[in-house]
Amino acid sequence: MIKKAEASLPVYYRLQVSIRNEIESGRWKPGEMIPTERALAEIHAVSVGTVKKALLNLVFEGYLYRVQGKGTFVAGTTLRRESLRYYRLLEHFDDVEADLKVRFLESSEMNCFEPVTRYLNLTPRQKLYEIKRVFLAGEKPVAYTVSYLPQKMFKGLGKLPKSLFEKVTLYKVLEQNYGLPTIYNHELFQIVPAEAEVAGNLKIPEQTPIFFIEMLSFTYKDKPYEYRQAFCHPGKRKLFRET
């Protein structure tokens, strides 16, 4: 028996939720094609127009993209740039963007610790991958980042070639190897003095005040999957954001 509240929801909306759940459950990976409008209409016994409305809403929501003549596909990471790349480096509002290179430093396995355990919803016994990277503008290091990912979700991450991490963004690596797109993230900004490890990697004097940005990235179902600490010293340039 169907509850009244459910029964009264529009058909297109129930279809939309149903397809969204299938995507979130991993039935299709990012980039894969889902059934055609006509097929979905027949399967669910509704009109093509109703299917189209459900699919277009999922496009708006960022779950799908459609290509005329080809089909409807599962979308990947919705963030337009990667985290620290998303913060463009400018001198003025009308300056041109500086582009960044990534240097992979090291990856290792370690035990969970607070506050990562809490942020990533882990048990204290689970293991973490730790990934350290430096971002360079020209030759100058502008950011040093340390990422923590649950080992359970990303088995074999430590065995991927280091060069991969310098060619594409971390988000792309995770999406293509584990089918997990990044939907949104949270950030906390602070100003802190550079400690020895950070100052060394950024090639600045110790105790220099720098940006300390904690970042928490989420995938489907609001599941957090990465906690990152970024230490940023943009030099003459400034961090740019668009709202």
Place this chain on the structure above:
Amino acid sequence: MIKKAEASLPVYYRLQVSIRNEIESGRWKPGEMIPTERALAEIHAVSVGTVKKALLNLVFEGYLYRVQGKGTFVAGTTLRRESLRYYRLLEHFDDVEADLKVRFLESSEMNCFEPVTRYLNLTPRQKLYEIKRVFLAGEKPVAYTVSYLPQKMFKGLGKLPKSLFEKVTLYKVLEQNYGLPTIYNHELFQIVPAEAEVAGNLKIPEQTPIFFIEMLSFTYKDKPYEYRQAFCHPGKRKLFRET
């Protein structure tokens, strides 16, 4: 004669652009109702479905909102919170939001200066309003802001009651008194030592490293209308952002 490129665009899209232009030209103010679907369909000699598609796209773009049984209305400012309020203050990701009070310090008229002239697309002879405010978390000042607005666009702004600026956000004041919604803004982050004026208003020692955030706000047609300098010292708390 209609150009080929124009003629080949979909009907709903041309209608969408046409209505958007009318909104941007100020034909209807935020909150006002626009003609009904049926009326628009007759005026433009298209089907109701086509009108609906154009209107729903404008809803998605943030120009309109619709209420079943009432009508379609021009939307106001699209930013969910005001600038520095948009940066919530938290201690941890799972902390609760601190709420801010605004204290209006002073407003005055002044001549244009660089880089404001350039950022706001003004001529050097135009005048500016300068508005200084302090944001308080509890009793502690956490941000000191100085806004610059072109006098030409906001005639009589200096004569509005000061209390108004402490009750509603600056964006609301501008929207309700001048019909100008805020569509998006740009920000540049820096770390600077607090100078005397800033340190005094934030009640911190001079030379303390603080956030210096330059902000440029835009309304319709990508027209910049406010340049703001925000000096922020969140204390124990951190600046929070959601992407």
Place this chain on the structure above:
DNA sequence: GCTCATTTGTTCGTATGTATC
């Protein structure tokens, strides 16, 4: 380069449901 089957995009029309005042 062309044709054809497939798939999405556009546009029309109609009927009915639901919220507002």
Place this chain on the structure above:
DNA sequence: TGATACATACGAACAAATGAG
């Protein structure tokens, strides 16, 4: 209650892009 306005749902026809042969 009735008039108005938006929302849902169906169906049909044609346009436009894609890819395979």
